[in-house]
Amino acid sequence: MKKITVMAGQALLRRGSMLAAAAVIAVCLCAGCGKNQVSTKNTDAGYAANEASDFRSAETSFREAVGQGEDPVQAYRGLGIALMGQAKYEEALDAFSHAISNTDDKMPETVQDLLQYRITCQYRLKDYEGCVKTGEELTGIDDKMVMAYYYIGAARLNLGNIDDAEANFDYAVSLQPEDYKLYLDIYSVYEDAKLSGVGDEYLQTALGIAPKSTEDHYNVGRIYFYLEEYDEAASALIVPVQEEYEPALALMGQIYLARKDYDNAKATYSKILSLNSGSKDAYNGLALCAIAVNDPDAALDYITEGLSLEGEEGKQELYFNEICAYEQRLDFLTARDKCRTYVEMYPTDEDGVKELKFLNTRD
Numbered sequence: 494m495k496k497i498t499v500m501a502g503q504a505l506l507r508r509g510s511m512l513a514a515a516a517v518i519a520v521c522l523c524a525g526c527g528k529n530q531v532s533t534k535n536t537d538a539g540y541a542a543n544e545a546s547d548f549r550s551a552e553t554s555f556r557e558a559v560g561q562g563e564d565p566v567q568a569y570r571g572l573g574i575a576l577m578g579q580a581k582y583e584e585a586l587d588a589f590s591h592a593i594s595n596t597d598d599k600m601p602e603t604v605q606d607l608l609q610y611r612i613t614c615q616y617r618l619k620d621y622e623g624c625v626k627t628g629e630e631l632t633g634i635d636d637k638m639v640m641a642y643y644y645i646g647a648a649r650l651n652l653g654n655i656d657d658a659e660a661n662f663d664y665a666v667s668l669q670p671e672d673y674k675l676y677l678d679i680y681s682v683y684e685d686a687k688l689s690g691v692g693d694e695y696l697q698t699a700l701g702i703a704p705k706s707t708e709d710h711y712n713v714g715r716i717y718f719y720l721e722e723y724d725e726a727a728s729a730l731i732v733p734v735q736e737e738y739e740p741a742l743a744l745m746g747q748i749y750l751a752r753k754d755y756d757n758a759k760a761t762y763s764k765i766l767s768l769n770s771g772s773k774d775a776y777n778g779l780a781l782c783a784i785a786v787n788d789p790d791a792a793l794d795y796i797t798e799g800l801s802l803e804g805e806e807g808k809q810e811l812y813f814n815e816i817c818a819y820e821q822r823l824d825f826l827t828a829r830d831k832c833r834t835y836v837e838m839y840p841t842d843e844d845g846v847k848e849l850k851f852l853n854t855r856d
Contacts, residue, residue, distance in 0.1 A: 533563045539571045546804035548578030565595040566603060573610055578805055580839045586614040605634050612644045617841055624648035639665045639675065647682045655688075662695070671702050673712035680719060696720055707733045711741045723748050737768060746778045755782050773799045773807030780814050789821040809839055816848060825855040 539554035555572035559565065573588035589611045596604050612627040625648045631641035646661030662679050669675055676699035683692030696716045704710045711733045717726035726748055733741030742765050749758035762778035769775070776799030783792035796818065799811045812835050819828035829852040836845045 533558065535561060536563050536567055536571060539568075539575065543571060543574050543578065546578065546806035548575045548805045551575035552579070566592050566600070568592075569595065570603075570607060570610070573614075577610070577614065580617075580809065580841060582614045582617040582841055586611060586618065589614065601634070605631065608634075609640060612641070616644055616647060619651070619841075621648040621651045625652075637668055639668050639672075642668070643675065643678060646679070650682055650686055650688075659691075666695070666698075673699055673702065673709060673716070677712065677715055677719070684719075693720065704729075707736055707738050707741075711738060711744065714741065714744055718744060718748060718751075721751075723751055739765060739769060739772070742768075743772075743774050743778065746775075750778070750781060750785065753785070755785055758782050771802050773802055773804075773811060776802075777807065777810045777814060780811070780818065784814065784817055784821060787821065789818040792818040792821075809842075812838070813842075813845065816852075820852075825852060828852055829855070 535554045535558035539551045539558060542548070542551035542554060552572060552575040555568050555575055558568035559572065569588045569592035573585040573592065576582070576585035576588060589607050593604060593607050593611070596607070608627055608631050612624055612631065615621075615624040615627060625645055628641045628645035628648070631638050632645075635641075642661045642665035646658045646665065649661065650658035665675060666672075666679070676695045679695045680689070680692035683689055683695075696719060699716055700713065702709075704713050710729055710731075714726045714729040714733070717723070717729055727745065730741045730745055730748075734745055742761055746758050746761040746765070749755070749761060759779060759782045762775045762782065765772050765775040765778075776795045780792040780795040780799070783789070783795060793815065796811050796815045800808060800815075812831070816828050816831045816835060819825075819831060822828075829849070832845065832849045832852050836842070836849050839845055
């Protein structure tokens with residue numbers, strides 16, 4: 494049962510990186526949808542579904558668009574986004590390559606947009622050399638593109654080029670010195686590389702930025718949370734929590750969980766549901782509370798409710814914690830079946846692959 498406790502902790506930490514990946518999709522979602530886009534039934538339906546995070550429906554619409562000869566650049570681009578939303582990065586990369594192959598010299602902004610998607614997929618697929626190459630293509634187009642330097646740095650760190658990685662990260666920061674999210678993303682890369690001590694330096698630098706907005710205060714809270722300074726994190730969140738800013742409430746729930754204050758964690762996630770009945774994050778948080786107090790049946794009830802909601806965004810965490818709950822129930826056969834499905838859906842998730850290996854050893 495110790496394994497389950499560890500997994501619950503991992504699930505808390507995993508939410509940040511998953512949400513960060515979701516943010517990449519949200520930021521890029523409408524980029525490049527300018528005058529070159531042909532307005533057609535399937536293409537329009539696909540982009541509407543993408544915006545609603547209904548990535549499976551979007552995939553269907555874009556495949557119809559491709560099959561019916563609609564604008565191939567926008568159809569393949571949208572298909573790539575839909576596939577990214579389902580963590581099908583290899584297929585997404587292929588879709589973006591098709592989109593790029595259908596561009597011409599009069600579409601430089603569209604090419605730049607597609608390269609940004611390509612570099613994201615390459616990084617998720619651990620094609621770090623390809624990631625560096627695409628990053629250099631992007632900086633060749635725009636030598637001030639922060640995203641490109643960030644990904645080049647991340648790829649080089651994973652290739653073992655620590656000094657080159659730091660140089661790229663530092664240059665990215667010099668271009669956007671007050672971007673909390675950039676510092677947090679850089680920290681996450683170092684953390685994944687087991688170099689969180691180095692990443693901490695970026696977080697400490699970010700704390701020198703004076704918060705100006707509700708979101709800034711929330712990001713300061715995130716920084717303290719990653720530094721495991723929970724009292725400071727809670728203090729930073731006072732303003733956004735009072736304003737009922739949902740991401741801040743969710744982070745406050747994580748702080749309570751980290752403190753093992755499960756009653757307040759549960760109350761916080763319930764508060765989120767009172768404000769937004771469609772919050773998958775809240776159902777996931779309630780499931781984590783139940784797992785923490787050894788109540789897998791309650792956890793599965795929360796997970797079932799969360800999975801019944803529309804849209805794909807936020808469901809990966811629910812599926813993962815569903816496996817944890819069945820493990821806690823000692824129902825290893827069901828846990829293994831769920832984990833096999835999970836790995837098929839999210840093949841690049843190392844935690845899922847490791848968990849399936851563990852479950853294959855259980856009777």
